[in-house]
Amino acid sequence: MAKFVLQAEDLDLLIQAIRADGYQVLGPVIRDQAIAYGAVEKADDLPRGWTDEQEKGHYRLRRRNDDAYFGYAASPQSWKQYLQLPRRQVWQARKSDLGIQVREVVDEAPAVAFLGVRSCELHAIAIQDRVFVDAHYRNDSYVNRRAEIFTVAVNCTSAAATCFCTSMHTGPSVTLPSDLAMTEVITDGEHYFLVGSDSYRGRQILKQLPVRPATAENLQMADKAIQAAVQQMEDGPRHFDSSDLKELLYRNLDSPAWDEVAERCLSCANCTMACPTCFCSTVEDSTDLEGAEAERWERWDSCFTGEFSHLSGGAVRPDTRSRYRQWMTHKLASWYDQFGSSGCVGCGRCITWCPVGIDLTEQVSRIRELEEP
């Protein structure tokens, strides 16, 4: 793909061009002492000069020593919130003399642009696509929303301590298609974006911007910036070999590591809510007092709740040990059998947003350690 240089002070022109094309732009904004996703109307809405400090059960907003727009790592919640809605009404029914009329509730899919999608997040969206679009049980609400998304991907040039995409082979360099892909470069008094496009509509936007073709040096600087993130993760404590995870977990369904983690796990479900690929939902059916109206709502669910596995007679997974084991073995092992890939993209959200700092990568090491004779 041809690469161009967009000066940092012209970033707003990119946002305005996408808006003028009819998209609502969603991207990183500072909210509730975090860099979360929300409505972006102008470049000034972005968290310029801010970053995040992430560790087990710990997140703090911090000042950077430069003016980077995208100098932060994974947000508290992923793009999932806009594609697989946390709650949505599925149908409404009314009982009358004519019988029961059921009306499907078709929610409007707005034209939305995601600004600042990371490589791990593109992988996460691709994983959810396999669940909701390609698989046997399509979710029309997801399909309609997904079809309208314009993606502006951003290569990661710094990683949080909780990031491990290099171990899961999902980043930090953007490899999956997006409408526009950018790398932010800050060097020697220069601040620019290297921009390329994978799509027709992306190129139409690019055409409207005051860009110039990238030089070999620009390309080199961008590559160096991405390599810095790679290095950070490879030197970090969460780097591990993921090639045998499926076999490892299948061999260790009775590992004492599950008992250990169950002592700490709160079964609060934060990990599954924050995870960009966890796709489970439930439906809630209710009636009004009179019994004349009924509704069905879909909402996010979690394998950490008792109700999730409730069948006649009780929960199939009544204790925390069985719930944690279900989540982790599905995510890292049986996902391969079901969808042909890992369910983990290494974004580290489950580590950061676990209130008691349970670390998936530590659990993998622990299982390995306890297996050794």
Next chain:
Amino acid sequence: MKKAKLAVWKFTSCDGCQLSLLDCEDELLQLAEVVDIAYFKEASSREVAGPYDLSLVEGSITTADEKQRIREVRRQSRALVTIGACATAGGIQALRNFADVEEFMAVVYAQPETIATLETSTPISAHVAVDFELQGCPINKRQLLEVISALLHQRPPQVPAHSVCIECKLRGNVCVWVARGTPCMGPVTHAGCGALCPSYDRGCYGCYGPKENPNTESLCDWWQGELEADRVTVIENLRNFNAGAPAFERESRRQLGGAGQEQSDDPE
């Protein structure tokens, strides 16, 4: 179709949960159309004799008289639903379970000999069979209407027993525990309030009582070890409106090294 007969009963409580029913306003008229409000002293002096199709019971058991009266209510009720922290966990008055009630009376009343009370405050379920417990101090009126609708139409109530954390995440809240280091009871607390406190930048203080499968011990260990909460803060959060709920009571006693066990009248 014959209207179902509804009764609302009060035991030791502040009346706040019954008031949630009156607070329904718009839906109250609809409720009056579909059920016969046969006994509801807070709303009307009309009394229709039992049996009742649905009894809502507020309050805990703190006197010998109440122990008898709840049996009669049970006998008269096809379905019995307890509402609020008092009825489901003993309420704030269950703080007496950790202390000497004689001593309390001597301090508070000029003539303590005129008081007839039990040594403990216990939930309704410690005395009679309960068909459904709706937790909260006070309960959420939407959930109350949901429970009534569900029982009237013989379907399961949509009152999930999961954590407040799920409500936070559904609302898109940024976790106050992780992003600010604020001690929050959300991970062990039953959903129902819609994550009210965390939505206003403060920690949950557990007014809906324990969720299903709560790990109170692990929560308190992290509060103390990582969030620098002192033991007093931990105990204050456990010994609140739901002090007598087994998961909270057990942990507050552990925090005190098992102190006060001899006075325990654990409803478990």
